[in-house]
Amino acid sequence: MNYLFICFLVALSEVARAQAVTDPTVDLRLNNLNNPSTGPLIFKVDARYEGQHGSPYFLPGWSNGQVSLRDGRQYKDVPLKFDAYRQALLLLRPKSGNDSIIIDRQTVNRFLLTTPNGQPYLFSRYPSAKVTDDDVKDGYFLILYEGKTALLKRIAKTFKPADYKGGYSADIRYDSYGDAFSYYLLKPDQTLTKIKLSKKAFLDAMSDKESGLKAFIDQQKLSFKSEEDAITLVKQYDSL
DSSP states (O other), X not given: OXXXXXXXXXXXXXXXXXHHHHOHHHHHXXXXXXXXXXXXXXXXXXXXXXXXXXOSXXXXXXXXXXXXXXXXXXXXXXXXXXXXXXXEEEXXXXXXXXXXXXXXXXXXXXXXXXXTTOOEEEEEOOTTOXXXXXXXXXXXXXXXXXXXXXXXXXXXXXXXOOBOSSTTOOOBOSEXXXXXXEEEEEOTTOBEEEEOSSHHHHHHXXXXXXXXXXXXXXXXXXXXXXXXXXXXXXXXXXXX
């Protein structure tokens, strides 16, 4: 009886051993672990990557906004986000599962973003502006001042990918977005001129009233270290 039982156990172990050897799943797993050329199941993760620094968006979250389209339609109290890197205006649709859409830039006239603390930012497009750079002409501008003349700020972003692989890398382990601001003066004749925040640049751009503006700059002690000084001067230019 004991002899028969021992024979049974031996036969059972042989069957199990045969199944283990011929089981393709087991073979594949063992081969993959022992021979990387067959495509290992264990992958090495490069932990040096540090993610993304900065953001492509002008403001970090969704803002309560208004949109004015070129055909006259207007939308108020809608959630908006401005992608400054792609120059794209996004609209959130809460009733459609919180998906978002990009509003066709060619249809937009102006849009307004309002921060939670009540700070408004009014953007506009100027497709009829006289400027040689088509990308600038087709983009959005933040309005700093608007009268007969307008002082505009182009809000853009740059993107720099991570660079840490290879022998000649810069060892930068993160993707990054950076600010790329520039200023423009829009004259009544629709001439759009890029301008620096400096006394000389503004006097050159408004040379038709240079003498009166020079005295005003000295009187007001404008240093052009802030946008407020530039706004003050353009307002004076319009008043002359």
